[in-house]
Amino acid sequence: MPEVRSPTVRRRELxxxxxxxxxxxxxxxxxxxxxxxxxxxxxxxxxxxxxxATPRDIRDLCDLYGVTDEDERExxxxxxxxxxxxxxxxxxxxxxxxxxxxEEDATATKCYQSTIVPGVLQxxxxxxxxxxxxxxxxxxxxxxxxxxxxxxxxxxxTQDDPPRFTAVLxxxxxxxxxxxRRVMAAQLDKILEMSALPNIALQILSYELGAHPAMExxxxxxxxxxxxxxxxxxxxxxxSLYLERSDDLDRYHTIFEQLQAIALNPKDTIxxxxxxxxxxxxxxxxxxxx
Numbered sequence: 001m002p003e004v005r006s007p008t009v010r011r012r013e014l015x016x017x018x019x020x021x022x023x024x025x026x027x028x029x030x031x032x033x034x035x036x037x038x039x040x041x042x043x044x045x046x047x048x049x050x051x052x053a054t055p056r057d058i059r060d061l062c063d064l065y066g067v068t069d070e071d072e073r074e075x076x077x078x079x080x081x082x083x084x085x086x087x088x089x090x091x092x093x094x095x096x097x098x099x100x101x102x103e104e105d106a107t108a109t110k111c112y113q114s115t116i117v118p119g120v121l122q123x124x125x126x127x128x129x130x131x132x133x134x135x136x137x138x139x140x141x142x143x144x145x146x147x148x149x150x151x152x153x154x155x156x157x158t159q160d161d162p163p164r165f166t167a168v169l170x171x172x173x174x175x176x177x178x179x180x181r182r183v184m185a186a187q188l189d190k191i192l193e194m195s196a197l198p199n200i201a202l203q204i205l206s207y208e209l210g211a212h213p214a215m216e217x218x219x220x221x222x223x224x225x226x227x228x229x230x231x232x233x234x235x236x237x238x239x240s241l242y243l244e245r246s247d248d249l250d251r252y253h254t255i256f257e258q259l260q261a262i263a264l265n266p267k268d269t270i271x272x273x274x275x276x277x278x279x280x281x282x283x284x285x286x287x288x289x290x
Contacts, residue, residue, distance in 0.1 A: 006105040009101065011051075012102075012224065014080060015047045017227065035064055036064070055077055100149075102224065103153065103156075103222065105224060107224065108163055111167040114170040115176060117191065119150050120165065121167070121202075122150060122190070126186075127151075129180075131147065162197075164199050165200045166260075171272070174204070188274075188277035230249055231244055
């Protein structure tokens, strides 16, 4: 399978290189903008990966920063070209397209969820039940499209050289009966199946634990290939946030490590999930009998 090149991550990788070069030359964004006859906001967008640099931009910046190595200039030109390509997710018109673009090239993700099963571990039926209650309501065809997107994203975890996926999940998500008993029984079986993969680690925060540091938030830490800095994705009803400052990354890494420390160990986690899966199946059998 050819290497997947996410344009979202290519922009961020190029931006990190441009920012490092500017700092090495002791220039401010305003000074660079003045030399290039553009706005400081354009320089900022190129450095943060929120805006794509053109080949002319790269040529002028390399000249300004004294980049004479042809291989390095060619590398930056290639990143600029790849950053303008279309990823598979662009055709699906996703509200979370930026996240999928980051996830596509992630070396590892660390996820905390308090209420639902993480998207890349969901069964199609569970994902469908989640999308059916979204407001405003989605049309059936759109729901099926979003379910397919979720299944495509999930395949990365089982491909050759997959990323590392580590999740801490509140026990509440296992009890919330999304889609009914049959869907939940299959969903917990799916979690058990995925947890057996060497690149996936899952721990549960039990009810008995009580209060913990992340009770009011769901978040995902996305680690990207160097020199591209990581990102924290925080999602809620008011919208999505992408936290990129080093102190934000450090804070969320610390919180995630604390959650791992207080959660059930992997063996006890598997035992808990397996027990709940049996209870859902027993409930189905009881309903069938009566």
